[in-house]
Amino acid sequence: MGIKKVWYRVADxxxxxxxxxxxxxxxxxxxxxxxxxxxxxxxxxxxxCPHQNxxxxxxxxxxxxxxxxxxxxxxxxxxxxxxxxxxxxxRTFELREEFGxxxxxxxxxx
Ligand code: FES
Numbered sequence: 001m002g003i004k005k006v007w008y009r010v011a012d013x014x015x016x017x018x019x020x021x022x023x024x025x026x027x028x029x030x031x032x033x034x035x036x037x038x039x040x041x042x043x044x045x046x047x048x049c050p051h052q053n054x055x056x057x058x059x060x061x062x063x064x065x066x067x068x069x070x071x072x073x074x075x076x077x078x079x080x081x082x083x084x085x086x087x088x089x090x091r092t093f094e095l096r097e098e099f100g101x102x103x104x105x106x107x108x109x110x
Contacts, residue, residue, distance in 0.1 A: 001110055007104070010032075020035070044095040045091060077090075
């Protein structure tokens with residue numbers, strides 16, 4: 001048995017304001033969010049801060065980073081890496097935008 005990449009349509013691009021995050025469901029995984037940077041790029045990542053599970057869709061976006069509102073850890077949405085503390089990282093997902101729709105990929109068992 002192998003794994004395969006499955007794309008899910010998760011939102012309309014217009015649903016996410018620049019500088020905001022939106023909770024989405026990727027297949028059966030509902031701990032995900034899509035973020036839109038102030039300059040308009042989209043990223044998909046886990047919605048729960050790996051520090052103490054704060055919801056990151058309520059965090060602040062600065063360039064490609066989301067900043068958790070609770071203790072201010074910062075995560076680079078391109079890599080998931082925490083940029084101001086060691087040992088934390090956020091899951092990230094492949095995302096594509098097509099004709100105003102946002103699709104996010106997840107690896108699943110075949
Ligand atoms: S819960 Fe996010 S930084 Fe502590």
